[in-house]
Amino acid sequence: MKVYEDRIVTARLPPGAAHGHVLIEPRGKEQLQELSEEESAHVFVVASYAAAILFQGLQAAGTNIIVNERPLQLHVIARAEDDGLDFTWKPKELDEGSMSDAEEKIKDRAFYVGKAAPEVPVTESSAPEEQPEENYLLKHLLKNV
């Protein structure tokens, strides 16, 4: 049951995990990183509005938005006391070394978030990482011909 769509997403009511479960699927995307900044904001706008409609329209006690990848899906789920759903986790015991390691590694890679360089702008292609390498190689080869 399709309930909304535009050029970036479709939204439907799947056989639900709850009464009030909207599934939003960005068109042709497997992972969040394939979305441009604008598209990324857009899919969360749709999810946020869907959550607000479930909250107000169904008098839900709360809502969850859960985004999973491969394929990219945003689940918006109305919640109630004792609804039998459990999205909690048991915290992992990570030592200081492991936490610092994660901190350093993420920090390094997050440095370019929101900055233009040197990330290749994410395009329609589902394999943006390979592209520059190939193009460069191709250029190089052509140059040497």
Next chain:
Amino acid sequence: MSEQEELLKKQKENCIFCRINAGEMPAKKVYEDERMLAILDIRPAAKGHTLVLPREHYPIMPLLPPEEFTHLFGRTAALTKAIKEATLSQRATVFIANGPVAGQQSPHFLFHVIPREEGDGLFTIPDKGVNQSDIEPLLKTNLFSVMREHLMKVNRLHLLQMGEAISDEEAAMAERRSAAMDAASARTQEVPVAPQAPPAQAPSPQQLAQIIEQNPDIKQLLLERPDELERIVREKPEFQQLFAGVDIAKLSAFLKSGGQMQAARPEQAPATQPPAQPAPPTQQRMTPRDAPGEEASTEDIKPAAQMTMQELFAYIESKPKLKAYLLQAPEKLKELIPQHPRLSKFFEGANVDAIISAYRAHEEGSAGETTERTMEGGS
């Protein structure tokens, strides 16, 4: 200070995330910019589990102002990529909890990005097969209308042109629903005539000009690809409404030649020329003396172009003959306009076709008044 503001102030004073933001509490920051922070969760579901939050304290997601929302969630895609690469994960989950029942623990809005591993058993969404057909109308109507409003505000209405994926019937249905809702709300506002009320249906040339100015996409199409725009207008009800009675090719040529939008008058040209065709027999009933503009004086006539939609409709309501012409014989009306000073003055600078279609749509929307009755009033 209102009670609410006081409550918020108190909440902020006790908020650990506000203190982390202020540098008063330590945290492992992995990303920060002028609006947002990302820190490692100290009770992680997996290595690299990150909390993403706006620097400012907003208790719940719907309270995020649009610019904060766009910034925060715009950057989420790239941030998630960084977290996955750092933890060598193939997948990540973004988890948002609205309300304590859903697992919201902090009064400072935030969300989780969690790197995933095969078989980690996290966030399993059970397929309980709950039948949701009863809430289909709720979602369909509301999601479409809030998204339409949102996309209009951010100037990206073109995203709603769905092409092959959505059937035209479905799009038309959604559009009709929303138009009916607009009309309904316009009617409730109508009782004490509110001149500033928004137009319920087709816009006046001035409004059309404004809309085009505000939508560079449409303007560009109009200037560069009028044929493409014509195709879109043919297919999309919301555009049909917008361009009702407008000759797009003419308008495009006019704009290209450096014409000003507020003077979108090429459509008006025919009205200044005498009608080429002989008047059909029905016109006998409506001789010039019968027509709405019998007196030569035009002093008291306010041009339609200067009226709001509400005023215009109210004026037409008060003129049964004009109303009958508009609804029953718009072509005759157009022929009559140049022959009658009062009519000419009334329609001066206005897009006659837009007024006709707007008023017809308005009439179709208002209940209880049949066209037969309006005809009686006119004869």
